[in-house]
Every structure is written in structure tokens, then in C-alpha cells.
Amino acid sequence: MTSDTTDPQGAYPDHGLLAPAWAGVPAEATTGDRAVLQALLDAEAALTRAQCVTGQAPSAAGRTVTEAARADRFEVRSLALRARGGGNPVIPLVADLTRAVADLVPEHAEYVHRGATSQDILDTALVLVAARTLRPIVLDLRRTADALARLARAHRDTPMAGRTLTQHAVPITLGLKAAGWRSLVLDAADRLTRVRASLPVQLGGAAGTLAAFHAYAPDAGNEQGGNDPGLALITAYAAELGLVAPALPWHTLRTPIADLGGALAFATGALGKIAADVLVLSRTDIAEVAEVAESGGGGSSAMPHKHNPVRATLIASTARQVPALAAILFGSLVAEDERPAGAWHAEWEPLRTALRLTGGAAHHTHELIAGLRVFPDRMRLNLEQTGGQLLSERLNAHLGTVIGREAARELLERASRRTARDGVPLLDALRHEAGAEHPRAGSSSDPARPALRAEQHPSPGEPPPGRSLVPVRLMLDALPPDLTDPSGHLGSAAPLTDRALERRLPQDPS
Secondary structure: OOOOOOOOOOOOOOOOOOOOOOOOOOOHHHHHHHOOOOOHHHHHHHHHHHHHOOOOOOHHHHHHHHHHHHHHHHOHHHHHHHHHEEEEEEEEHHHHHHHHHHHHHHHHHHHOOOOOOOOHHHHHHHHHHHHHHHHHHHHHHHHHHHHHHHHHHOOOOEEEEEEEEOOOOOOOEHHHHHHHHHHHOOOOHHHHHHHHHHOOOOOOOOOOHHHHHOOOOOOOOOOOOOOHHHHHHHHHHHHHOOEEEOOOOOOOOOHHHHHHHHHHHHHHHHHHHHHHHHHHHHOOOOOOOOOOOOOOOOOOOOOOOOOOOHHHHHHHHHHHHHHHHHHHHHOOOOOOOOOOOOOOOOOOOOHHHHHHHHHHHHHOOOOOOOHHHHHHHHHHHHHHHOOOOHHHHOOOOOOHHHHOOEEEEEEEEHHHHHHHOOOHHHHHHHHHHHHHHHHHHHOOOOOOOOOOOOOOOOOOOOOOOOOOOOOHHHHHHOOOOHOOHHHHHHHHHHHHHHHOOOOOOOOOOO
């Protein structure tokens, strides 16, 4: 049996059924239709109050408009449907708000939206939505940075396989990896904090000249010197909303929205990097980390044994969506004339969705890192998986001082191929290659291969000419035990981790 899925009256609002990345996180509440409606009303009320401050409206009018500007007084669905008539929701909202003010104090109705254009209000409202959404996002990023600092300190010296182009490379530490994750999180928090602090009001009037506000100024026609009523109004308007007063109206100068989109894309990309690493490291055949299993979390509808890395999956999904949404916002920089047709309209939903997805990514990343399970024993086991090949760089440096860099590299390449083919440890393969093909350094039964001897014309760091020839196999037998220990080839991983953790969190956005 099927049910009727039509929704002519808006009885079934969007609850995020297909959006698990942001459903239920703080960004959902700050970007929903009711939150956007309240932001529109806040912009309208603030404009009237600013006009009161500058003498363009009686002070009582500001109080009346503010009292009427409550979202629960208005029908969101009705506004959405009537927005089709003028192309934006401000036009029907102004009509409804004017009636609501008239019901309270009839003579104050004329001060609703006076001198403004729809874009002034909608741009300012979306900036308010962004500011209100960025605050919990940055707070989540700060908490994530704290959790990553704890993880990095706890595993400062925990060795694991470094991987490049999907293959084992050299040993690294989990602490260094976590410090790198934290660096990206702080980069994202810095960018979002700066963008939030620079978000401006929009106020330009019909075509960006503020001309209508001059007509309503108490000394209309006598604005000499530094008493320009338009500039004064922008300053008062910004102060009412706690936003920045822009140097110019930005109806078609979309730097604020492009900057915001870029910062959101960077943030989800930074968090997506963490998610990508966790997804790899939590694979069954790697199993170095795992998400904390919660009741009902990570399960499969078909395979009861599975525990899927759900949070990392959701974070990774946002990192693939937000850059595309940011591209739309960047595309809207190409806005014709003094107010554009289409370019401005194209921003609204991508911006809201980008805010929601970034909020979801920040929320889930904190939960992911705070509960991340680490398995050092498995890391050690994986280090041994390639039979010591992760240490070929170190062995190459050691052998190169004796037989020359190029000869050492050739020997190690042949030994590594034998290790991969036969599954023997790298040192055994080296002894075999050295003993079978080069019993003594400096001699060779195969004239096609260079002798393992000191170079006559060495490169920097190689032995000088005339050094005594050394039996390579005996030298391998005499290698220091720690030379084949991954913990002994971590370079500056620990001090790099320490230095990275000295970086401070950005200022609290509150």
C-alpha cells in the first residue's frame, strides 16, 4: 500500500531525511526556514531602529517594529509561495510586517522597510544566519583541536607506517599525523573566525546610492561636511546588528559571500582530510584505528558483523559537496549592473546548504576524534608487514657510506624485489644478494653490474676515493640492532609534533 506523498499545505517540512550529515546538529537550527525568517525580521527591525538613532524615524517606531518582528507571527509557507511573485521572500514579508505593525500602532507602519530594497534585507539576513551558524562551527573546531592535541601528546612516539601513493614508505608517528590534523583544524578555525569578524550589513537602497535615505533625513537637502545621512545610517545599522559597516554597498560586489564560501570549502576539505585518513586506517586489513561503537551506530542492514566508520563517512561526504557549492558562490561574482538578475538569487540555497554541511562536518569531527580508538600493536604489526622495507631509506644511507650511494641503491632495489617476491625479510634478502652476486665489495662476477666498492669520484656524503673494500655480507651481519628498528628511524617526528602543538587556538568567537 502506498500513501499520498503530495504536500500542498506544507504539512511535511524538510526534516533532513536525506541529510544525515547535518540533521540534528546545531547548524540545522540556525539555518532552518524559521531561523532565516527571524533573521529577515531582525534585519527589518534593526533598520527601523537605526533610522531612529539617526533621526529618520521616531524612537517609538523602532520599538513597535521590533515587537512585531517575531517569526511566530508569520506563516513561513505562505511567504515561500508568495515569494514566487517577486522573486524573493522580502516582498511578501514587508507586506505582512507592515500589517502587523499597523495592528499595534497604525502610525508606525510607514517606518517598515523605509528606503531599503529587498536585497538590503535579504543579504543582511543571510549574513546574520552565517554569523549565528559560524559560532557553533568554530566552537566545535576548537573542541576538535583540543582533542587532537591530547591524541598527539598521547601518541607522540607511537610508530606507524607512513604511506605515500597508497604504499608503505617510511615510519612516522601517530602523534605527528594527529598534529597535522590539528594544524588543518586550526587553519579552518582561523579562516572562519576572520570571515565571521568581517561580515557586513548590506544597505544601499535601490541602486547603491542610499538616495532614499537622504530624502527621509531630518535635514534633507542640507548634508554638507561630515554629516552624510546615508553613511551615518549604515554605521548605526551595523551597530544594531553587531556586524561590520561596509565601505560600499555590495549588491554586485560579492566579496563577503565569496570569502565565506571559500572559508567553508576549506573547512570541510580540512575535516575531509582527517576523515579520509580515518577511513583508510580503519579498513579491516589495516585496523590501526576505529570509531567508537555506539548503540545502533555503524551497523549494516545486511551484515550483522559490520561496524562501519559512519562519522568519517559523513564528514567525507561534506568535503565533496561544499567545494561545488562554493563554486556557485564564486560564479555569482559575475553580477551585472548595480543589482543583478539571477546571480544574487543563485547564492541563497547553496550558501545555506554549505553552512549546514560545514556545521555537520565540524560536529561529527569532534565526536569522531573524541572517541577515536587507537591500536598501537596493530601499527607495529603493519610496520613489519613488508619485511623491513620501510627502513630501506635508512639502510641506503648506511650502506652508501661504505659502497657508494648508487651501488647501495642498486643492491637495496634488488633485495626489495626479492623480499616482495619471496616474503623474506629485507636483511636476509640483502645478505643473499650481497653473498650471491658480490662476495666482496669491489669484485663482481657479472660485468654488466657495477662493483660494490668505494666510488672513485664520490658524490657528497659518499666515501672518499681509496677507502678499503669491505665485505658487504660481513658488514650486514654486523649492523647495529637498532638500525632495523622502525622506532629508530623517526627523524624529527617528535620535535615536529611538539612544535606544532605550541600553536594556540583562535580567539573564542563569542
